[in-house]
């Protein structure tokens with residue numbers, strides 16, 4: 001056996017939380033130098049299994065062997081010592097915002113080094129950090145503060161920190177979710193480098209199935225806390241087979257378009273600019289019954305535009321009319337009073353109250369709480385409504401009383417989306433509503449959105465996924481660099497067309 005080859009073998013792993021059997025009798029094994037995808041519907045147990053491997057789920061039963069030797073992975077330190085590192089989805093909270101890139105990468109050494117010695121050599125800290133970044137072909141200035149980095153850069157810093165010392169296995173939990181296409185390519189290059197040059201085994205959790213095929217050697221499919229298949233990735237393997245395994249039913253990733261009569265002008269915006277200068281002179285209309293798309297690459301200004309419309313970003317100039325009347329949406333409270341709804345992109349931070357139960361988040365009282373307005377609530381109605389939505393969206397939770405923070409990432413997203421979809425609003429502003437949700441849930445969300453349009457509501461759908469825009473919208477505005485570069489009828493346009501404008505093309 002190659003001296004540098006390593007192996008993981010997990011056998012009969014189970015773990016139970018109150019009311020949830022998150023893993024039952026799972027076997028999982030892999031070798032270093034391999035890139036493995038772990039896929040499955042929201043709540044299937046992917047993150048839970050990987051947390052066991054990273055020593056962050058101490059309560060598991062079953063056995064784990066590293067290089068053939070039985071090990072107990074009951075705390076993160078032990079996992080690290082065995083060369084297992086994990087980068088969680090929430091890259092924001094994993095860095096020290098006011099420390100430099102170099103300090104963040106070298107953090108562990110700084111702490112242990114200080115104990116032994118009386119001082120730290122800052123120049124050597126910077127030098128070591130620079131060397132690591134160069135080796136990994138990451139182009140980031142080590143003196144920058146972590147808070148000034150983009151999400152993609154933060155992720156790179158975390159990867160650099162993870163593989164700095166001996167790392168045999170690196171787990172990345174949904175690393176591509178916040179990235180643009182170009183950033184995904186860059187991440188893939190880094191991951192391939194880790195495999196080929198350093199012999200690291202990489203485990204990749206993701207919902208973007210087609211992308212995974214480009215990078216992974218093999219794939220593990222999970223469903224309801226179990227591993228249901230292991231496959232090697234080759235030309236034979238098709239997305240639809242994976243979806244079938246994940247959901248237990250066949251399912252094509254195309255969504256039948258529902259034709260809905262387009263009604264009166266609902267919203268008209270003229271010359272909108274935000275104070276930060278990231279939305280420039282945006283003018284557009286949305287009619288009732290219409291699903292209007294805002295497409296653009298990550299960073300084009302879609303999120304800022306959505307927030308601006310909802311009063312969550314400061315407006316510099318421009319006007320907004322609702323049903324022909326000028327409205328003032330200088331705060332989210334005002335926006336809600338005019339019956340606007342926003343499903344924000346950063347749902348964990350802005351979209352749900354994670355310490356509150358599911359039913360509360362799915363109720364109108366919750367909207368009140370977001371807008372600091374008290375209202376009298378009939379609890380029974382609230383529970384009924386929540387139970388209905390949980391079924392409609394397939395939210396996986398032991399009960400509507402469960403606190404949102406105990407749900408899987410994707411199910412938290414569904415709660416955040418469901419909450420607003422349940423509100424009785426005139427205009428729904430949806431910012432990347434399907435990010436992080438599995439393909440089945442995506443279809444459920446699409447159906448709800450189409451239902452809103454069928455009831456004469458107006459929908460603004462912002463997304464960087466062109467396929468989604470083509471599937472669900474009637475009309476699309478393409479944003480580039482804060483400006484509206486084109487207005488296209490969805491029926492008459494194509495992926496190439498949209499991409500052309502989204503990347504700064506001009507006809």
Ligand SMILES: Nc1ncnc2c1ncn2[C@@H]1O[C@H](COP(=O)(O)OP(=O)(O)OP(=O)(O)O)[C@@H](O)[C@H]1O
Nearest residue numbers: 017022042043044045046047048406407408409410
């Ligand atoms: N600490 C916890 N307490 C209670 N239930 C939990 C806890 N952690 C996970 N669960 C439950 O275990 C199940 C598996 O969750 P997990 O986060 O592993 O799913 P996942 O496959 O990563 O899903 P997603 O794609 O949505 O991220 C879910 O039903 C979840 O609600």
Ligand SMILES: [Mg+2]
Nearest residue numbers: 046047408409
């Ligand atoms: Mg997860």
